Amino acid sequence: MARHALLAGWTPSIMILSFLAGMLLAFGHHLFYASLRDRPTTSVSLMSGRYKGQQLTIAIGTALAFLVQAAFVLAVSTAYYQIFWAYIKRDAKSNNPPTLGRLDTVHSASSSIISLLTVPVWFHYPLLFFMALTVWLIPIAAVVPPATLSVALRENITSTSMEDAPQLNFSSFNFLANMPSTGFGSPSGDTQWFEYNGPSLHLTRTALSVAIQQSILPIEPPFQKTNSSWTVNFNAPSLQCDPASPDRTLAVQKNIAQYLKQDCMSPASFLAWYPRLTGKAKDPVLYLEPYYTYTNASGLFFEAEAMFHTDIDSTTGYQLTRKERAAEFYISIMPGMTLGRVDPSKDPCLLGDSLYIPTTSRKPLGSLADNSTMLVCKLYNSTYRTTFDYTNNLQVINTEVEQGPIAQIVDSIRGPMIATQVTDGCATFNKNPDDKAGKCEHDPTLLSQLAYQSILQAFTTLFTGNITLPYQVTTIVLSGTSSIRDTPLIDTKELAYLTNFDSDMVSQQIEEGPPEIPANLQAFLAPNSTTNHTSSSDRLLGKMLEDMFRNFTISLLSSPLYLANTSSPTALPKVQVTHATTEIIYVYRADTLWAAYGAAAFCTLVSVLIGFLSIFICKAPYSNSFSTIFRFAKGAELSTEIVGEDLDGKSPLPRYLEQATVRLHSQAEGDVEMMVVETKVDGSRTMLLEDDEALRSGTGGVAHVDNPANDRGTGFS
Secondary structure (H helix, E strand, O other), X not given: OHHHHHHHHHXXXXXXXXXXXXXXXXXXXXXXXXXXXXXXXXXXEEOOOOEEXXXXXXXXXXXXXHHHHHHHHHHHHHHHXXXXXXXXXXXXXXXXXXXXXXXXXXXXXXXXXXHHOOHHHHOOOHHHHHHHHHHHHHHHHHHHHHHOEEXXXXXXXXXXXXXXXXXXXXXXXXXXXXXXXXXXXXXXXOEEEXXXXXXXXXXXXXXXXXXXXXXXXXXXXXXXXXXXXXXXXXXXXXXXXXXXXXXXXXXXXXXXXXXXXXXXXXXXXXXXXXXXXXXXXXXXXXXXXXXXXXXXOOEEEXXXXXXXXXXXXXXXXHHOOOOOEEOEXXXXXXXXXXXXXXXXXXXXXXXXXXXXXXXXXXXXXXXXXXXXXXXXXXXXXXXEEEEEEEEOOEEEEEEEEEOOOEOEEOOEEEEEOOOOHHHXXXXXXXXXXXXXXXXXXXXXXXXXXXXXXXXXXXXXXXXXXXXXXXXXXXXXXXXXXXXXXXXXXXXXXXXXXXXXXXXXXXXXXXXXXXXXXXXXXXXXXXXXXXXXXXOOOOOOHHHHHHHHHHHHHHHHHHOHHHEOOOOOOOOOOOEEEEEEEEEEEEEEOHHHHHHHHHHHHHHHHHHHHHHHHHHHHHOOOOOOOHHHHHHHHHOEEEOOOOOHHHOOOOOOOOHHHHOOEEEEOEXXXXXXXXXXXXXXXXXXXXXXXXXHHHHHHOOOOEOOOOXXXXXXXXXXX
16 A cells, blocks of 8 residues: 555656756756857857857757756656546446547557547547647747747947057157267267167158058057957147248248249249258258358259258367257249240240349249249147047048147257266266266157157158259250159149149140140150049148148057057056957847747646646546556456457557457456456457456356457457
């Protein structure tokens, strides 16, 4: 009895525990997928990364779904057999007992799809059909939850961090060409002068690259494979170009007129120059005009970069001191200078003495100065407020420049005579020679000043110089020292006259001159050709110079040579960088998972409750074990005799047995329980004796047979 009580307790426990286990596993499945939501697929790994990503999550999700399915199926199938045995016992004791084929179908419906699809049977057992169908549908429901975790391409997943963004370090010698020593810097001889020698070759090439590309060079962001943006404020040089004052314009035109009186054969229509510091050391003079006239000598156009070199009388030796002056340059554009070959009224050589009118005149160049432009451009130490944005490898940089003080130019600095004096003591860089109190220390302010003027000079080498129209006999060709025609600066409103100068001159010569002497091969072969570029830009030269210089300054961030050392103890502070990644992330649809699991759980719960109700009604639980079937068969009646060759239970079930009915009828005769097998055809019956009585009778358990079934194929209803 204890054993039967134990078994009685297991069946309800199996139903309730398997249902609860299924629910807990389903909830665990949900929590696992919820933990993956919006996470990159590479964020999950196991066994030191041997299993990772979708491979691992798919395996875990599939395993959980299988366990949920197994738990629910166990609960429903256990409940199913409670109803099955209750129904069979009821029907077998009724006046319309079930056939053996029907019992086969109902018993195997939870494991055989053929039995489930035997529709006529289920009209007798609709509740069992519901539970059998639930057993079959739960695996289908378990297929859905693993599919609720998918992947998607998520763009612009933003986060911020403090990073070492590119920042310029102007306290560096990398902007400068080597500075040669030029002599003693103090009476005691413990210091020497080092002369500024222009920008480095790399800096000049960078300026040329910016001019050619007409944009900021590619700058490496802190994050290479993700979109990022940051804003940084830094001090850097900026350029501002404005029209020169009327007085300055008049002074330059007088200087040009003075030069043309002495040399009218090479009138310059374009001039770009720096002022020059000249004279004696104690009384230097800043010369602003483009042509310098020596006493009793013809005018001479300065070297374009002369401002960066000293022209002070150095006979006083060590008394030579640093002379600072504003970093500025001038541009003069006079298209009228190119018309003298085709318009005699504008030929400088024909104007003669009338060209240079007394200094009281406001038009010393006459009509040659018509449509002229005079610009003065100055270098400032400004503040750049710059926003860098990188999206899909596209660089977008927006800059606001707040103008600061004007920058100064230095032609030479004073430093230690020998290296040991850096620590032993000497005058500080560029201090007064009589100051003996300082050390020869690194002077970042001075280096920044030198870096600024190097940047300016590297930029202006693109266009400083002149463009002249030499008066030769056979050709009309522009020449000069300026390279501005090779840069995008030529596509400005002020310089439009230069973009198609050759074709204009040729067409005028062909119309007015001898047609048999064309100026060039193009004119000879195709006099009406318009292959030369004609500018239609409305951009102003001053504005374009400012923009190009700003692009050049920011483009310095593209080279490691000019960047701050992030590992230095004095490194610039880090910058807050917002980076947006494009990642493959997990997407979880919890509603779909719970719809599938919820439907399965609901049907399972209904089945379990029905199973409990059956146990309560029958006052005992049942299982699907062989012992249960065997014990039930001991009290069953079959409507026909089983032929000996069918006693081994092999498939398929003979038709006569399939149609045989099963009746459950038990009767006690003393201490012996007997089962009666009735044939449905004539009502005769065979008495099967049990236990020792059957053996003693010698009948093999058969008491009497009135009508054996000789035909195995005979069917019974």
